[in-house]
Structures are given as structure tokens and as C-alpha cells.
Amino acid sequence: MSLYRLAFRHKSVAQNIKKGVKNSNERLEFLGDAVLGSVVAEVLFKLYPYEDEGFLTELRSKIVSRNNLNALGRKLGFDKLIEFDTKVLNTGRQGSLLGDAFEALIGAVYLDKGYDFTRNFLVNHIIKSHIDIHTLEQTETNFKSKLIEWCQRHGKDISFDVIENQEGESNKLFTVQASVDGEIMGAGKEFSKKNAEKLAAEKACTSLGI
Amino acid sequence: MSLYRLAFRHKSVAQNIKKGVKNSNERLEFLGDAVLGSVVAEVLFKLYPYEDEGFLTELRSKIVSRNNLNALGRKLGFDKLIEFDTKVLNTGRQGSLLGDAFEALIGAVYLDKGYDFTRNFLVNHIIKSHIDIHTLEQTETNFKSKLIEWCQRHGKDISFDVIENQEGESNKLFTVQASVDGEIMGAGKEFSKKNAEKLAAEKACTSLGI
Known part of the structure; x- marks a missing residue:
């Protein structure tokens, strides 16, 4: 039980248990995030046998996004379970506590019951009933x-420029740069021009903090 | 066997098996990356019971870094196993193929043998004998x-400025901004000033593409 209780304890009310370490849910969140990522990866791998890894990566990040996990935590009533310090966290910032606690709970279930149990629990009781993968896909x-x-x-100004174009036996390799007001903000190298552009755009979005 | 063979097939020599999908190792790499992340998370969680999630996250990213996985792939002799198009990929770029294939192999083992087998395989035959966690930690x-x-x-010019300082019951919440030549490049909110600075610096590094 103490493991499950730990999953709902935010660092704002945690106590130091040893120099530099608090009994908050953050370590469990780290573990649960990884286990969840693995389970969702397998679900998508099998659900979409003819989609490439770019599609799978994108769809997974939508499923495990803070937005989606927070909504899930709220739906599961975690707002009544999480312990936190209301003086430090105003209502506006409480949202992400829900998703964090959800991941921490996965970590606790994993330590208690192992991978296969956690996977089946996630697939049968969470993903099938609470996550609409096909809507997220759209x-x-x-x-x-x-x-x-x-x-x-x-x-x-924004421009996408193919700056290199390597010939292979069966595939061409494209390098595309995304420039904003003439300054290169991201580049992508891919086997299709479209994917190279997407990658360059993603990197530019990260550089610009968009 | 076809699954394991697939793990070593780079997209530069892959064939289209259906519109938009190639029989390359990329999908397996997606799956293996997730499973590896989960196994390493558990190993570190148990190996370092008194370190916080920031420490665990950082150490895991060192372990699963392209650099480290490429070195591992080379050590395991994957350079003799990977199929790729030498016309497209010059020797300088071949490095990352090794790490990619290593992840794809993990994906193949997982599909073939399940999580517990894969975890034991990774722990006993890869992590214990080929990865020096304590050196990476340093x-x-x-x-x-x-x-x-x-x-x-x-x-x-670089400056780190505490811009906010919220009082909680037992913990203070610090907000630190990292500014380069007066322009804010990243901000971090954490329960210690040091960690808030680290987070702000990390975000600034991402923004600047460092």
C-alpha cells in the first residue's frame, strides 16, 4: 500500500528521507513513464502493421502527452487522491499533477505486479476504455x-530548401533546411523530400520554442 | 529468423512491401527503443534507490545515447551483419546504423520472447558485461x-536570474530564467535554485541548438 500511496504524493508535500531525496512520486513517475511508453509502443506496433515508425512515434507522443494523461487522471478521479501543497501550487498548475500521478501509479503497479500484469491492466482497463486512439490519430x-x-x-519569412540530394541504388537521400527570415532553424535528412521537410520543421519548432 | 534478419536491414536497401511501408528495421527500432528504455529505467531505479528522477533520467539518456549504442553495436560485431546501401551512406554516417540495429534487435527479441526474457537478456548479457554504468555516471x-x-x-553574455520565489509549507518553488545577450532563452521552475538553473540551461541549450 505504501507504494501506491507514494504514487499520489507530490514533491510539494514530500519529506526528505535522505540527503537530497524526498518521498515524492517523482521516481515512480520516471519508471512508470518508461513502462507506459513501452506498452503503448507495442500496442501501436501491432495495431498499425503497415505504418512507418514516424507515424508510430507521433501517435505515441499524442497518447502519452501531458494533455492526454492529465485528462485521463482527472477522469479516473485522481484529483481527490493526490496530496499536494495548495500554497505552492495554484489551481492553474495543478493539471500536470494528474498525468504525473498516473505515470507514478503505472510505476507502482509495475514494481508490485511485473510487466505482463501492468501491460494487461493498461490495455484492458485504460487504453481500450479510456483512450480513443483513432481520434488521436486524426x-x-x-x-x-x-x-x-x-x-x-x-x-x-519561411522557406524550405533542398540543399543536398544523394543518389543511392534504390533510394535518394534528401537534405532539407527550414529557414526563418533567412536564418537556418532546422535541417532534416530523409529518404523522401516530404519527410525531410517534416523533420526540418519539427527541429525548427523546437529551436524556436513553438 | 525473418524477424531477426529484418532487424539488420537498413532502409537504404529496403523494398516497399505496401504503399509507403518498407521492410526496413525502423519499426522494430521504434519498439526496441521503448523496451530498452523501460528495462534501463528499472535497472537504474533499483540500482540507485536514493537518487532523484533527474539523476535517473540523465543517466538513462547517457546509456541509451546513440554514441553508446553505436559503440555497443560495433563491439557486438553488427557492422558485419547490417545490410545497407554503401552508395547512399558513406563510412562517416554508418555509425548510427549500429545503434539503430541494436534497438531493432531488442524489438525482435521482445516480439519473439516477451518482456521478461528480453529484460533478462539485456541485464545479464548486455548491461552487466558491456555497459559500465558507474563510468557513465561520472x-x-x-x-x-x-x-x-x-x-x-x-x-x-549569459545570466541566470531568479524571477519568482513561491513560498510553500515545507518547500520553496524557484523560477529561474537563462538569458543570452539579454534575451530569455529558457526558464525552469523547481524546488531548488540549482535544479531550476539546470532546467533553464537545458531549455536554453535546446533553443540554441547547442
Whole structure:
């Protein structure tokens, strides 16, 4: 039980148990995040046998996004279970505590029951009933359009340029640069021009903090 | 066997098996990366019971870094097993194929034998004999000094400023901004000033592409 109780203890109310270490849910969150990532990876790998790893990576990050996990935590009533210091955390910042506690709970279940149990628990009681994968699949996280929109809003020029083009036996390798107001903000190297652009746009979004 | 063979097939020599999908090792790499992340998370969680999640996250990223996995792939003789198109990939770029194939192999083992087998295989035959966790622990990936060095090299001013300081019952919450030449490049909110600075520095490094 103490393991499960730990999963719901935010660091704002944790006590030092040893120099530099608190009895908060953060270590369990680290573990649970990894186990969840692995279970979701397998689910998607098997659910979409004909999609490439770019698709799988993108869909997984939507499923395990803070947004989605927070909503899940709220749906599961975690807001009544989490211990935290209301003086430090105002209501606006409480959202991410829900997703953090969800991951910490996965970590606790894993330590208590092992991987196969945790996987079956996640698949049968969480993913099937609470996560609509096909709707998330339709939700757009298109870095290229995100970058273009941001540039339009901020009155900046954006260009995607193929700067290299290597010939292989069966595939060409494209290098694309994304430049904002003439400054290179990201580059991508891929076997299709479209994917190289996507990668360059994603890196530019990260560089610009979009 | 076809699964294990797939783990060593780079996309440069893969064939289209269906519209948009190639029989390369990329999907297996996606799966293996997740399983490896989970196994390493558990190993570190148990090996370091008194370290916080920041320590665990940093040490895990060193272990699963491309650098480290490439070295591992080379040590295991994967360079003789990977199929790739030498016309597209010159020797300089071949390095990352080794780490990619290592992850893909983990994905193949997982599909073939399940999680517990894969974990035991990784722990007993890879991590114990080929990865020196304690040496990696000493290797520094200090974003703050990385950022400061970069600023010195480029003749830029760097400052870390505590901009907020919330009082809680037992813990103070610090917000620190990292500014380069007066421009805010990253901010971090943490329960210690040192960790808030680290987080701000890490975000600034990402923003600046360092």
C-alpha cells in the first residue's frame, strides 16, 4: 500500500528521507513513464502493421502527452487522491499533477505486479476504455503547418530548401533546411523530400520554442 | 529468423512491401527503443534507490545515447551483419546504423520472447558485461557549463536570474530564467535554485541548438 500511496504524493508535500531525496512520486513517475511508453509502443506496433515508425512515434507522443494523461487522471478521479501543497501550487498548475500521478501509479503497479500484469491492466482497463486512439490519430500535430502559421503570425519569412540530394541504388537521400527570415532553424535528412521537410520543421519548432 | 534478419536491414536497401511501408528495421527500432528504455529505467531505479528522477533520467539518456549504442553495436560485431546501401551512406554516417540495429534487435527479441526474457537478456548479457554504468555516471552532461562555454566561445553574455520565489509549507518553488545577450532563452521552475538553473540551461541549450 505504501507504494501506491507514494504514487499520489507530490514533491510539494514530500519529506526528505535522505540527503537530497524526498518521498515524492517523482521516481515512480520516471519508471512508470518508461513502462507506459513501452506498452503503448507495442500496442501501436501491432495495431498499425503497415505504418512507418514516424507515424508510430507521433501517435505515441499524442497518447502519452501531458494533455492526454492529465485528462485521463482527472477522469479516473485522481484529483481527490493526490496530496499536494495548495500554497505552492495554484489551481492553474495543478493539471500536470494528474498525468504525473498516473505515470507514478503505472510505476507502482509495475514494481508490485511485473510487466505482463501492468501491460494487461493498461490495455484492458485504460487504453481500450479510456483512450480513443483513432481520434488521436486524426488530431493534427503537423510541425510544418505549425511553423508556417507561427511565421505568418509573427510576420516572418519561411522557406524550405533542398540543399543536398544523394543518389543511392534504390533510394535518394534528401537534405532539407527550414529557414526563418533567412536564418537556418532546422535541417532534416530523409529518404523522401516530404519527410525531410517534416523533420526540418519539427527541429525548427523546437529551436524556436513553438 | 525473418524477424531477426529484418532487424539488420537498413532502409537504404529496403523494398516497399505496401504503399509507403518498407521492410526496413525502423519499426522494430521504434519498439526496441521503448523496451530498452523501460528495462534501463528499472535497472537504474533499483540500482540507485536514493537518487532523484533527474539523476535517473540523465543517466538513462547517457546509456541509451546513440554514441553508446553505436559503440555497443560495433563491439557486438553488427557492422558485419547490417545490410545497407554503401552508395547512399558513406563510412562517416554508418555509425548510427549500429545503434539503430541494436534497438531493432531488442524489438525482435521482445516480439519473439516477451518482456521478461528480453529484460533478462539485456541485464545479464548486455548491461552487466558491456555497459559500465558507474563510468557513465561520472561522465558530465552539464547543461549549465555547456551553455556558459558556448556563450564564452561566441562572445555572448549569459545570466541566470531568479524571477519568482513561491513560498510553500515545507518547500520553496524557484523560477529561474537563462538569458543570452539579454534575451530569455529558457526558464525552469523547481524546488531548488540549482535544479531550476539546470532546467533553464537545458531549455536554453535546446533553443540554441547547442
